[in-house]
Amino acid sequence: MQEIRIPQGEISMALLSFNLGVEVGQIAFVVVVMALALVLKRVSPAVLAVLNTAGATGARTMAYAIGGVSAYWFLDRLSGFI
Secondary structure, three states: OOOOOOOHHHHHHHHHHHHHHHHHHHHHHHHHHHHHHHHHHHHOHHHHHHHHHHHHHHHHHHHHHHHHHHHHHHHHHHHHHO
């Protein structure tokens, strides 16, 4: 925080503001994806039928990929503390 010249008394507010911004961004992303899915569902049910057919394998693959990356990051950060 000193590198970007935030005054000592403002560090907690800067961190809070940054974290709130990240959370708002994540919520906005989820809202946009859900809205897009709703529009796609109403516009083209046939497209969703194809996606649902391929979705089970794709969802499982994505779950393993996300879990693998998460485990790597967790272990990487944990090793920094040890």
